[in-house]
Amino acid sequence: MTPKNNIVIGIVGALIVVASWNVGADPAEFVDGIPNLGIVMEEVVEEISDVDERMIDRALWSMLETIQMAFVGTFVGYALAFPMSLLASRNLASKWVYVPIRIVLAGIRTFPSILWAILFVIMVGPGPFAGILAITMYTLGFVAKLQYESMETVDADPMDAASAIGMSKLQLIRHVVMPESASHLFSHLLYMFDYNVRQTSILGLVGAGGIGFYIITHIKFFQYGKAAFFMLVVLLTVLAVDLISVKLRDRYVVKSQRGVVDAAH
Amino acid sequence: MSSADTPSIVRMSGVWASYKKKTTTLQNIDMEIKVGDSHAIVGPSGAGKSTLLKLINGTMMPSRGTILVDNHRPDQRDSVFRSKMARIGYIPQSLGLVRNSTVLDNVMMGALSRLGGLQSLLKRYPDSEVDAGHKVLEQVGLSDKVDRNVYTLSGGERRRVAIARAFMQRPKILLADEMISELDTTTSRIMMNMVRDEQKRTELTVIMIHHDIELATEFANTISLIKGGQKVLELGNSKNTITNFSIGESVQSGNA
Ligand SMILES: Nc1ncnc2c1ncn2[C@@H]1O[C@H](COP(=O)(O)OP(=O)(O)OP(=O)(O)O)[C@@H](O)[C@H]1O
Ligand SMILES: [Mg+2]
Numbered sequence: 455m456t457p458k459n460n461i462v463i464g465i466v467g468a469l470i471v472v473a474s475w476n477v478g479a480d481p482a483e484f485v486d487g488i489p490n491l492g493i494v495m496e497e498v499v500e501e502i503s504d505v506d507e508r509m510i511d512r513a514l515w516s517m518l519e520t521i522q523m524a525f526v527g528t529f530v531g532y533a534l535a536f537p538m539s540l541l542a543s544r545n546l547a548s549k550w551v552y553v554p555i556r557i558v559l560a561g562i563r564t565f566p567s568i569l570w571a572i573l574f575v576i577m578v579g580p581g582p583f584a585g586i587l588a589i590t591m592y593t594l595g596f597v598a599k600l601q602y603e604s605m606e607t608v609d610a611d612p613m614d615a616a617s618a619i620g621m622s623k624l625q626l627i628r629h630v631v632m633p634e635s636a637s638h639l640f641s642h643l644l645y646m647f648d649y650n651v652r653q654t655s656i657l658g659l660v661g662a663g664g665i666g667f668y669i670i671t672h673i674k675f676f677q678y679g680k681a682a683f684f685m686l687v688v689l690l691t692v693l694a695v696d697l698i699s700v701k702l703r704d705r706y707v708v709k710s711q712r713g714v715v716d717a718a719h
Numbered sequence: 720m721s722s723a724d725t726p727s728i729v730r731m732s733g734v735w736a737s738y739k740k741k742t743t744t745l746q747n748i749d750m751e752i753k754v755g756d757s758h759a760i761v762g763p764s765g766a767g768k769s770t771l772l773k774l775i776n777g778t779m780m781p782s783r784g785t786i787l788v789d790n791h792r793p794d795q796r797d798s799v800f801r802s803k804m805a806r807i808g809y810i811p812q813s814l815g816l817v818r819n820s821t822v823l824d825n826v827m828m829g830a831l832s833r834l835g836g837l838q839s840l841l842k843r844y845p846d847s848e849v850d851a852g853h854k855v856l857e858q859v860g861l862s863d864k865v866d867r868n869v870y871t872l873s874g875g876e877r878r879r880v881a882i883a884r885a886f887m888q889r890p891k892i893l894l895a896d897e898m899i900s901e902l903d904t905t906t907s908r909i910m911m912n913m914v915r916d917e918q919k920r921t922e923l924t925v926i927m928i929h930h931d932i933e934l935a936t937e938f939a940n941t942i943s944l945i946k947g948g949q950k951v952l953e954l955g956n957s958k959n960t961i962t963n964f965s966i967g968e969s970v971q972s973g974n975a
Contacts, residue, residue, distance in 0.1 A: 609818075611811070611813045611814070611815050612815045612816060612817045612818075614778065614811070614815060615809065615811050615814070615815020615816075616815070616817075616828060617778070617795060618776050618778045618795070618804065618807075618809045618811070618815075619804060619805060619807070619808075619809055619828065619829060619832075619884075619885075619888055620801055620802065620803075620804035620805030620806075620807075620832050621828065621831055621832070622836070624836070624840060625831050625839050625840065628839070628840045628842075629817065629820070629824070629828055629831070629839075630817050633817050633819045633820045633824075634817060634818065634819055636819060637819070
């Protein structure tokens with residue numbers, strides 16, 4: 455540890471204390487609050503026993519709706535992001551194209567998904583469609599950046615060769631850029647879906663469909679046990695999605711990336 | 720082989736080239752290569768040989784002087800020349816293969832300009848082209864590796880994929896940058912004979928950068944020696960033949 459590092463750590467530590475003070479974050483309040491959690495937990499345990507068939511039904515259907523929203527939003531957003539990322543890549547587009555496209559994408563990214571959801575609820579009314587639009591926009595802004603960053607790392611050597619044998623820009627994208635970045639692109643898709651299932655679970659808070667609607671409703675009526683049951687369903691689903699995407703990533707991404715490493719030697 | 724009245728396909732006069740301002744990579748190069756010629760470029764490392772090929776296929780522009788390739792100024796941004804580039808076979812020194820694609824897909828890239836736009840984007844290759852791809856892979860001895868990803872190949876195998884891709888272009892001119900380095904003597908000869916056979920069948924012009932002087936003299940009818948960005952010697956033409964001795968000695972002194 456160098457003295458310079460110590461100074462940096464000292465400054466960051468001081469900033470955390472000052473910022474906490476400014477926003478009134480008091481650790482003592484946290485400790486005082488622990489018994490409250492106990493009370494809630496008691497209620498949860500008490501109420502969770504009267505979870506009936508109807509509630510299970512409702513939880514599963516709304517979770518399925520959530521997954522479908524995430525699925526559609528992820529794929530549509532991803533598909534829209536792809537052409538945008540081609541136009542935003544410095545090695546594929548000219549400055550006059552990639553600079554404005556990047557500004558637009560950065561603008562889209564400034565909104566968290568919940569703000570997009572509010573906007574679309576106002577536009578198209580409450581319901582899953584607003585949620586899908588929100589997820590689509592969020593995915594577009596976020597994944598396009600991941601995509602163009604991977605496309606920019608594609609080796610210039612095959613691109614130069616392709617262009618030297620007279621291949622067109624589109625042919626170059628299809629036959630060089632896509633295969634060379636395929637494993638990254640697939641990995642982004644998995645990552646985004648995984649992340650979007652979590653995000654979509656809370657969009658119901660603003661009326662944009664999905665399981666979040668039930669969670670917020672039960673909390674509003676102090677039915678913490680019921681809210682907890684819905685949250686448990688979200689938790690299990692997210693774990694399952696996570697597990698599946700890890701498996702897929704191992705199977706398809708890790709293997710082909712190992713190939714790239716091999717080729718570098 | 721060419722005679723005095725054979726038309727020239729590559730003509731350079733007073734060509735200078737540089738990658739950065741203030742440094743020159745090539746100086747005052749004059750060169751004339753006739754249709755059907757087999758021209759070898761030799762010279763020490765860093766002399767500017769690869770740069771010379773980039774000027775011929777229009778991927779690099781000269782800073783001074785004029786170049787004519789197939790009666791056109793080479794420039795990859797010029798649409799007329801771009802259509803000619805499809806028939807300028809190019810084997811770059813670094814090969815330029817797509818590592819995550821199969822051997823066949825890499826070879827088929829040489830045929831893309833002959834296919835329709837949509838066909839080439841959907842990888843819907845006509846059977847005749849796929850057959851041609853298999854045939855050229857057989858010629859370079861890679862029949863059993865057609866579906867392998869390029870990253871799993873050995874260095875010499877990769878080089879042969881690049882050779883096959885260039886042949887797939889049905890080239891009028893072949894620019895080969897040390898295409899037989901990494902290959903054993905027997906395979907090198909097979910590759911060189913393959914080029915020579917193609918020259919007998921068609922009017923293919925070959926411009927090849929060589930490391931091996933013996934092979935250069937054996938297969939080329941004209942040779943340029945490049946040293947320090949300048950053409951210091953040209954040997955052979957349609958009338959006289961080159962002796963191993965003279966070119967060997969020139970390169971020796973060129974390297975010193
Ligand atoms: N992309 C580039 N940017 C800057 N300088 C370059 C670039 N490519 C080549 N050079 C420089 O230009 C000079 C000539 O390079 P070139 O590749 O033409 O040499 P060469 O004769 O092919 O050498 P070798 O036999 O080692 O392949 C070298 O000094 C090299 O460092
Ligand atoms: Mg070179």
